[in-house]
Amino acid sequence: MNTLIIAAVLLIMLGVAYQSGWSRGRGLATVGGTRVHSRPQYHGSFVAVWTMIPALLILALWAYFGPGLTRSYTVAQIPQDILLSLDQAGLNSEIARIQSMASGFGATGEIADWEAAAGAALRSFQFLTFAGVLVLAILAGGSALVYARSRITARLRARTAVEQFISWMLLACSAVAILTTLGIVASLVTEAFKFFTFISPIDFFLGTVWAPNNAANGGNYGSYGLLPLLTGTLMITAIAMLVAVPVGLMAAIYLSQYAHPRLRAVAKPLIEILAGIPTIVFGFFALVTVGPFLRDLGNFIGLDINATSALTAGIVMGIMIIPFVSSLSDDILNQVPSSLRDGAYGLGATQSETIRNVLLPAALPGIVGAFLLAVSRAVGETMIVVLAAGNAPILRFNPLEPVGTITVSIVNQLTGDTDFTGPQSLVGFALGLTLFVMTLGLNIFALYIVRRFREQYE
Amino acid sequence: MDLMSGKVKMTQQTVTTSMNPSEGLDRPIRLTARDVTVHYGAKQALFGISIDIPDRAVTAFIGPSGCGKSTFLRCINRMNDTIEGARVGGTIRLDGQDIYAPDLDVVELRARVGMVFQKPNPFPKSIYDNVAYGPRIHGLARNKADLDEIVISSLRKAGLFEEVKDRLNEPGTGLSGGQQQRLCIARAIAVGPEVILMDEPCSALDPIATAIIEELIDELRENYTIVIVTHSMQQAARVSQRTAFFHLGNLIEQGKTEDIFTNPVNKQTQDYIMGRIG
Amino acid sequence: MADLTASDSAARRQRVRAGLKRRHLGEQLFRGFGLLAIAVALGFVALLFIDIGRKGIPAFVQTNLHLAVTFDPAVIKLDPKPEPSQFASEAEYRAASLAWQRDAALLNWNKIVEAALRQAAPAGFDIDARALLRIPETNARHQLREMFVANPDLLGQTVEVDLLGSADTDNWVKGNIDRSLGDAQQQLAPEARALIDQFQQEGIISTGFAWSIFTNVDSRSAPASAGLLGAFMGTLWMMLIVIVLAVPIGVAAAIYLEEFAPKSRLTDLIEVNINNLAAVPSIVFGLLGAAVFVNWAHLPLSAPLVGGLVLTLMTLPTIIIATRGALLGVSPALRQAALGMGASKTQMVFHHVLPVTFPSILTATILGVAHALGETAPLLLIGMKAFVASVPATPLDQATALPVQIYLWQGNENRNFFEPRTAAAIIVLLAVMIILNGAAIYLRSRLEKRA
Incomplete structure (x- = not known):
């Protein structure tokens, strides 16, 4: 009222x-x-x-x-x-x-x-x-x-005054983006700092055991070693890249260089559907279909593959990233000047020779940039690993076993708990900070490479 | 400025002294084109081109921009194949062999008919690798020494060797525009083509570089059949023995360069040479 | 200068020709790999959709029980329902009414369910009450109680009621469970299974479209009645907040950066910052929400408001980048025309540039919102994975969201029943996405045609 x-x-x-x-x-x-x-x-x-x-x-x-x-x-x-x-x-x-x-x-x-x-x-x-x-x-x-x-x-000058006001309002809106970044950095840093008053940064960054003790009695908080999570994250990312890069790159090459326009018009949006599917859906798909399939396949060929493992999560994450890799590569291949292509054809190179020897080397920096962007996306992906990686934060290097990742541990340590007093919840922010710095570094580097590449051909 | 005009003059002299009025006609015919048409989608770009191109001579295609001269040039080594929606009709024969025959291998054809493009387009590789690329893919060198020899002799023929012999491993994109274009010529020569197509090879170059390239073309004529597209009538006059004038997708007139420039039969050719057409 | 001889050239041609076969084979192989990659990518798309469809579509069928239920006064012993007129203040009426409802809840409504089931069963059919009550969903008693509370005149009457079959009944009827398994592995007692078959023949048990998925909220004790209404409303609230906040702020920020911002170090910083923000993992936004909105600003946990704010911040960079792209695409000729007519910069932007880019901005916005709706991870960190069995009436109420509901359901122990239901929820989520994306494509083509 x-x-x-x-x-x-x-x-x-x-x-x-x-x-x-x-x-x-x-x-x-x-x-x-x-x-x-x-x-x-x-x-x-x-x-x-x-x-x-x-x-x-x-x-x-x-x-x-x-x-x-x-x-x-x-x-x-x-x-x-x-x-x-x-x-x-x-x-x-x-x-x-x-x-x-x-x-x-x-x-x-x-x-x-x-x-x-x-x-x-x-x-x-x-x-x-x-x-x-x-x-x-x-x-x-x-x-x-x-x-x-x-x-x-x-x-x-009423118009000038009103327009000045409008432009101030617009400026305020763009400041939101800066404020968001500041908010992220401030909240991650302050809470992570609180965490480091419980656990020393050395124990966190170099620790090899991840065993948070949720019953924080007598000062025994458990161990918070990052390394098992980091290896899990990197292992899954590597598997995802092994799936996404060859498939995505070859698909982009075929669609941009070989495919009939009609095939391209159909296949390109169909592949890009994968990019629009929520990650939880991929997680479910990994958990109930891909995981059991891999386990059965392992039984068949005599390998002990766990249904939830780095392999399952990595493969499905790779599928998710295919359109990301393919559309970025497509963009970059299209930016290589066609005069280079003509030059190779004019010498009598076959189409694949032209692509492999001239287009790809010329596009390499851009493709590396795209690759790094894809890596950063894989590192930060959460729902697929929460569902399909098995959450076993143990330092080991077997992709057929369950693993833990940084993102999974953030979810486990912080779901709905906002009583940020003990290290068991604060560690979420230390992990978040690690993740943020990793992805930020990858992105800045990747965007720098891509920009350099663009300038080269402008 | 003095230096430049001197160079140009010198080129003209060489051309004039070596030009024999009967040359270009006495030569055996290398390429024959009959009723060549090109469509890009629904648009027709060439209307029934028929021309004979003699061996070991320079044939120039002239005409205002958009007249179809480059399009026709690209038909000769089937570069139009790479353009979506392009259709070529009629026949083109190289040494009597139909180059649009279904059993003809485009790769082999392009090894015989090399091409130099409007804008210098060295690959983003070293100077050596640029020249070695063709021989490598075609398997022309038996060993490294063989390849070295091909690279060096090609650079020599392109008149570039002395300038780059100390930096063969530096990127080809680091050279000046004229050097890049000579590198592209060396790259084309390295494959050992019989015909070299040049699509306005000097349009992106300054007058000095242009003069050097023109000189080079004149030298190459002794060993290669050269077809050059140019928008500059002076250039056509300087380097070619035969000239064909294109306008709006039609071949208007062809003949000995001297005749075309001094005594054109067709009114349109006359207008163009007098500078009345674009 | 070395002269080329005819034999030289012939030898060279010979050598070129010798390599052709191998090179063309390489060409074919390379092309084959490309085609294979396309096939693999498309195969994954197809596999995903077929798999989810195959799993989820059966869950859109529910098992219904049609029973004649008698509201037996011998069981329902209650005072008359309080009326507002009897009380001095609304507070007292509310208290009395709640007390009456509590009394109603304390009655043994299962007796009424049981009586109705026995009535429907063949005379003398021997089955104990516990086994019998496993046939309808456990919320049957709540359903009957709510009917009575809404209408106390039902006392003593017999009415036809549609009840849901339990998850076990549903599995049995649909054949999700192997009928040949022994009693020990069956969820239902042998008598109950026999009775279900009997009911099915008589039409007392039938199957129909599962409206309950759309009209019910989540439930743990009564899985067969678990629905998506609560999650759907939670998602709708968040979508509303994202649209109201992210769209104007994002478009305004893009306009400022593209049209007004002076080229300075600060603008460069904002630009780099936005590009990086777009690639920050979504879970980091969840951490931001937990630390800033919940812990510092004390906004309520699990509320769509907080979820909406987090998703807004996440979507902003996408909208800003897309809008800037659209603004950048406007031809300088249009700008110069407007400025040349004496329009101020603001007038040029709002009267000329913005209308032209409207279709692209709209499309990008819809796609950004659709993407935000599919996010799960950040919502988990701000408490939206709490079990919520009510429809959020305001953005401050506890709620969950469609993707989070999927996460919760896939974790339910009753695999046999919840796996299809999770897949069904995914189908609903994907349908929402497809509708939004379709709308974006349709609107763009419509608007661009008009322009």
């Missing part, structure tokens, strides 16, 4: 302000023979911006401080002797009771006289403050309106 009233008041103010600025600006045009700098719409917007800013500012201040003030007022209504007898929980429930009475919903059980009085007092307090704030907002907006309107003259 209150929000509706506020919204209505704001809308009306907006309309009135715009209208008054507009008519004033229009008046200028008819009265003076002088040239008016801006069109009336801009005078309207100019006044509207001036009006809304103070009004919104007051409402924002109230939204921030209001609840605290209301609470203090409510507490002040409780008689001193009763207040002293209440503990924190009792106080909260008493405040809820009074607020519920003030809202007209009422309360159950015996209602003490002072409670009823407090409810009534709070009710009038709430009404008065709400009305007060609203009036204040209207007054502030109104006076700003009058001031802004009085500034309107033929020479006022």
Whole structure:
């Protein structure tokens, strides 16, 4: 109800302000023979911006401080002797009771006289403050309106001012991206730093045992060695690349150099479907189809393959990355100037010789960049490994066994737990920081290579 | 400036002195084209081109841009095959053999008919590897010494060896424009072609480099059948013995270069030579 | 200068010809590898869809029980339902009403279910109550209670009711379980299995389209009634938040960077930053959400609001990059035309450039939102994997999301029943994705045709 009233008041103010600025600006045009700098719409917007800013500012201040003030007022209504007898929980429930009475919903059980009085007092307090704030907002907006309107003259650069305002708003929006990065870095670094007060960075980065002790008693937190997770992550990434790079690259080569346009028109979007499928779906596919298939295949050829293993997760992740590799490679192959291709054909090279000896070497830096981007994506992938890698963070190098990864451990240590006090949950941030630095490094390097490659042929 | 004009003059002199009015006609015919048409999709680019190209002489194709001269040139080693939607009709024979015959191997054809392109396009490899690439893929060298010899002699023939002999392992893309184009010529020669097609080989070069290349073309004429596309009539006059004038996809006139330039039969040719057509 | 002789050239041709066969074979092989790669990639696409379809489609069929249920006054001993008019304040009415509902819940509704089942069974069929009650889903008693609470006049009446068969019944009816297995390996007692077959013949048990997947919320105790409504609404709330926040902010940021930003070190930094942000693993955004939104700003755990904010931050770089690409593609001629007419830069952007790029921006936005909807990992870290058995009414309520529901279901121990149901949930998720992507493609072609 209150929000509706506020919204209505704001809308009306907006309309009135715009209208008054507009008519004033229009008046200028008819009265003076002088040239008016801006069109009336801009005078309207100019006044509207001036009006809304103070009004919104007051409402924002109230939204921030209001609840605290209301609470203090409510507490002040409780008689001193009763207040002293209440503990924190009792106080909260008493405040809820009074607020519920003030809202007209009422309360159950015996209602003490002072409670009823407090409810009534709070009710009038709430009404008065709400009305007060609203009036204040209207007054502030109104006076700003009058001031802004009085500034309107033929020479006022209203359009410039409004456009300046718009460009500030746009700048604020692009600052969100920077703030996000800052937020990521700040939260990862501070929480990881807290973690390192429990476990030394040496034990974390060079430790070979991952065994967090969730019952943190007697200072025994368990071991938090990163290496088993890192090897698991790298093993899965390597397998994924072994699947994705040959298939993705060859598919890109075939589609861009050989395929009939009709095949290309069909096959390209079909392959790109893989990129749009949520990773949880790949995880399920790995868990219930690929894993058991590999296990049976292993039995058949006499190999002991676990259904959930680095191999399962790696293969499925590779499938997921195929379109990523193929579309990037496609882009890069298309950027190699066709004069090089012609040069090789002109010498009598076959198409595959042209591709292997001329196109690919020329595109190599770009393809390496694409490869690194794909690696960074594989390193950070979570759901496939959560479901299909088996979560066995043990330092070993057999891809047929279950493994643990950085991302899986983040999920395991941090699901829904926001009580960041012990190392068992804080380690999630140390792992996150490791992951962030790894992927960031890969990306910056990859983007640098790709950019250099582009410049070479521009 | 003086140096440049001197060079150009010198080239002209060599051409003039070596030009025998009967040359280019006495020569046996190497390439014959009859009723060649090209379509790009629905658009027709060439309309029934018929021409004979003599052995060991320079034939120039001239005409305003978009006239089809490059298109026809690319038919001779079937480079149009690499363009999607391009269809070639009519017949082209090299030493009597139909180069569009179904059993003909394009790879073999291109080993016999080399090509130099408008913009120098050295591969992003070393100078040595650029020249060695053709012999390598075609298996022309029995051993490393053989290959070295082919590379060096090709660079020599292209007049580049003295300039690059100390840096054969440096990337070919590091050379100047004119040197790059001579490298591309050396690369084409290394395969040992019988015909060399040149598609406006000097259009991206400065006058000095152009003069050097023209000189080179004149030397190569002794051993190779050369077809050159050029937008510069002066160049055609300087280097070629025979000239063919193309306009709007048609072959308007062909004959001895001297005749074409001094005494054109066709009105359009005359207009072009007088600078009235684009 | 060495002269070329005819024999030289012939020898050379001979050598070229000698290598041709091998080289053409290499060509064929290379081409074959390319075709193989395409086949492998397309094969994976096909395999994935066929596999999910084969597993999930049977789950869209549910087993129903049609019973005549008597609301027996001998079992349902309750005071009359409280009416609002009887109480001084709403709070007191609410308290009394809750007390009455609690009393209703304490009654043994299973007795009523059991009576209805025995009524339907052949006279004298010998089966003990526990075995019998395994046939309907365990929520049958809640369903009957809710019917009664909504309408206390049912007392003493006999009405036709559709109940869900239990997961075990469902497996038996669909043949998901091997009928030849011994009693020890069967979930249901032999009498119950016989009765189910009997019911099926009589039409008391039938199968039909599983509306329950769409109309019910998640359930652990009654797996056959577990549905996606709660998760779907959670996803819808998040989608709303992403659209409301990410789209305007993203487009505005792109406009600033592409059109207004001065070329400075700061702009370069923002640009590099956005490119890198686009490649930050999604789980890191989950960490950000947990640390900043939940732990620091004290926004509620498991709420679609937090999920929406996290997904917004994740989607922003995608939208910014796509929008910038679209703006970059606008021809300079249009810009110069607008500026030449005396338009200010702002007017040029908003009146001329933006309308032209609208189709591309729209498409990119839809694709970005669709991608965000499929995200699971960051949501796990902000508590959205909690079991939630209600439909979130506001973005501040506890909720889960479609992909998280898939994650939760695939982990359920009742594999036989939940594997198909998980696949069914995946089909629903993929259907949502396909609809969004289809809409993007359709809108783009429509808008571009008009432009």
